[in-house]
Amino acid sequence: xxxxxxxxxxxxxxxxxxxxxxxxxxxxxxxxxxxxxxxxxxxxxxxxxxxxxxxxxxxxxxxxxxxxxxxxxxxxxxxxxxxxxxxxxxxxxxxxxxxxxxxxxxxxxxxxxxxxxxxxxxxxxxxxxxxxxxxxxxxxxxxxxxxxxxxxxxxxxxxxxxxxxxxxxxxxxxxxxxxxxxxxxxxxxxxxxxxxxxxxxxxxxxxxxxxxxxxxxxxxxxxxxxxxxxxxx
Numbered sequence: 381x382x383x384x385x386x387x388x389x390x391x392x393x394x395x396x397x398x399x400x401x402x403x404x405x406x407x408x409x410x411x412x413x414x415x416x417x418x419x420x421x422x423x424x425x426x427x428x429x430x431x432x433x434x435x436x437x438x439x440x441x442x443x444x445x446x447x448x449x450x451x452x453x454x455x456x457x458x459x460x461x462x463x464x465x466x467x468x469x470x471x472x473x474x475x476x477x478x479x480x481x482x483x484x485x486x487x488x489x490x491x492x493x494x495x496x497x498x499x500x501x502x503x504x505x506x507x508x509x510x511x512x513x514x515x516x517x518x519x520x521x522x523x524x525x526x527x528x529x530x531x532x533x534x535x536x537x538x539x540x541x542x543x544x545x546x547x548x549x550x551x552x553x554x555x556x557x558x559x560x561x562x563x564x565x566x567x568x569x570x571x572x573x574x575x576x577x578x579x580x581x582x583x584x585x586x587x588x589x590x591x592x593x594x595x596x597x598x599x600x601x602x603x604x605x606x607x608x609x610x611x612x613x
Contacts, residue, residue, distance in 0.1 A: 386432075388412040391439035393465045395430050400453040402429040402505045407492055407537055407564075407606065412436045414561045414608055415490055415535045424448065424481055424526070426491035426519055431458030431470065433490050438467045442488075445470045446481050450504070477515065478522035489523050489534045495542040497587055502577035511592055512542025517550055520611075524554040527613055534611040535561075540594035540604040541584060551611055558611035568595065568602040 383396045386409060395404060412433055417423065419441030425434030428447035431454075438445050447458045447470055455472045462470045473480035478489070493515040495508035508515050516538060523534045534556070538547055551558050573580040585602070587593035595604045 386412075388436050389440060391436060393432075393435055393439060393461075395432050395435070395461055396464065397430045397457050397461075398453075401449075401451060401457055402427070402454070404430055404432045408432055410562060410564070411490065411492055411535060411537055411608060414610075415488070416533070416610075417442055417488060419443075421487040422485065424478065424484075424486045424489045426478060426489060427493055428458050428472070429454050431461045431472075433492075434458065434470055435461055435465055435467055437488070437490065438462075438469055439465070443469065446473055446484070446486075447471070448473045448475055448478070448480055450474065450476045477518045478526060481526060482522060484526060485528055486526050487529070487532050489519070489527060489536075491519055491535070492537040493519055495539050496576070496580075497541055497543075497593065498577055498580055498583055500577075502580075506576065508542055511546065511587065512539065513546050516542060516547055520547070520550050520554060520556070523611075524556070524613065530613075532613060534609070536609050536611070538607045538609055540606065541587070543587075543592050544594050555613055556611040557613075558609050560607045561610050562608040564606050565603050566606060568604060 417440040421442045423437040423442040423445045425447045428449045434445045434447040495512040496506040497512035501507045588595040
């Protein structure tokens, strides 16, 4: 078991987890730093993993938090982490994307969805479909029904590997107005990519050549952006 102690926007928490669920990393923490939770908000944490983001939302004043994940181990760890942080307003739901709350309403949806493009599903924690957009697009479409009232917002993390123009077209088509709150850049680490899936490096570079992935080359190295969106109806 691993344990981390973190602080975001003035609230501190402890998160415990093991290797059977998605490991929280820097992007998780960055999302917690930029999300604007208003006291009394009804919040949905999609792909909750450890419950990290949902627990931060609760500590920031959310009235009710739904934490969703398709992996039962993630549900169990979220419940565990809610207990050790003294949180009692989190409801855990096993399911995919926003399916378990499709008839609910929410003020804020938070997600760091899987979005690595590839030809086959090499890892459910990372795989986002052939162009990386399958999961993000489903969440955006579902969010357009769940977020109804003025001021409701969707915060999500989007990699330049996952067909940026397709995501932005979908946001506009569904009536979202969006802005990028934060951008970070990462290097494509070829050795790591090949550990994930043999041929993944060539697959991504081919998407770049076809204008699907946003990857830039500088001095023999390849880089891609990661954007933190806030989208409102």
